[in-house]
């Protein structure tokens with residue numbers, strides 16, 4: 001252990017993680033998540049976990065290897081771009097734009113398989129699973145695409161109390177075994193910076209997990225206080241890198257303010273998860289390519305891109321949603337552009353196709369989230385339509401584990 005960074009033995013590999021808790025000593029058994037030690041565990045618990053994974057790990061890795069061998073592209077330019085990415089030379093903006101426009105079926109398949117193989121080479125088969133708690137659907141903003149926008153008077157609003165939020169986090173971490181939590185809400189001024197910090201602090205006291213906040217432009221004071229209270233990640237999308245399109249979609253708001261907020265959180269030390277919406281009206285391929293580059297420039301540890309899904313109670317109700325392949329191409333191009341990133345499969349992608357999650361994983365993605373919002377609120381967090389009646393969370397987890405098993409991925413964050 002040196003300067004707050006510990007060396008960890010992870011199935012024989014040497015890894016490094018930040019020590020974010022005073023109780024950790026050299027020789028302890030720990031859970032590490034997102035480069036941080038989140039929890040000390042007993043030797044007995046560690047032995048049980050290690051015993052399970054020692055058997056399961058090689059089998060999963062073998063399966064992953066089998067499923068993630070790349071097929072060569074038909075087009076020469078694409079093959080060259082892929083080869084260069086594998087050598088650590090990322091594609092240019094023009095090349096990203098071209099990848100987003102690939103149509104030939106063999107090239108599309110080559111793009112996805114290359115992204116998947118690159119993911120395996122860089123990051124092996126570990127897959128990150130976060131629990132998301134959507135704690136309020138009140139919002140002061142009127143984003144043109146969003147179902148919880150202020151002007152949607154048809155929506156029944158809810159807010160969870162501090163103790164309800166802490167209880168939901170306690171359940172996700174201590175009962176379900178999640179090691180990373182996202183606390184998300186509309187931009188709801190009901191929660192002061194002090195209250196947000198109190199929520200984070202109480203959760204950190206009870207839960208060995210990395211806490212991400214996803215509360216939008218809550219202000220510098222709030223981010224400072226949440227950081228001090230122990231939040232370590234911020235999920236905040238810039239939505240689109242095109243300032244004019246951003247201004248059209250967000251009445252009274254500017255892209256610059258959003259980016260300032262993201263940069264401020266990054267400067268404080270927050271891990272940044274960011275990205276945008278795919279398929280917005282008037283959005284070009286060049287603009288999407290710029291979105292990927294902006295995500296890189298912001299130093300994101302996680303890419304969060306998902307399809308725009310039109311919501312009937314918004315001004316964009318009559319627009320089209322994008323095709324599944326438009327989203328998969330963006331995930332794959334992101335992987336080639338940033339081989340070491342976590343790339344998220346969003347729940348919105350799962351709305352485009354029943355096997356959207358699997359397809360996302362086969363196109364270079366390696367993380368996803370499961371909502372553990374209490375059942376009585378879940379349906380009211382109505383960002384986009386078609387959110388299915390969720391299964392019991394336990395059933396959701398079982399299905400996710402089954403999928404990961406089928407494709408040879410090892411979940412790093414929920415219990416075994």
Ligand code: SAH
Pocket residue numbers: 145146147184185186187214215216217235236237239276277306307308309310311348383384385
């Ligand atoms: N208030 C927080 C959280 C916003 S909601 C913030 O400002 O960051 C989380 C995300 O849902 C948004 O960033 C947006 O990209 C996404 N979203 C909203 N409406 C959507 C829609 N119709 N289709 C798909 N995603 C949507």
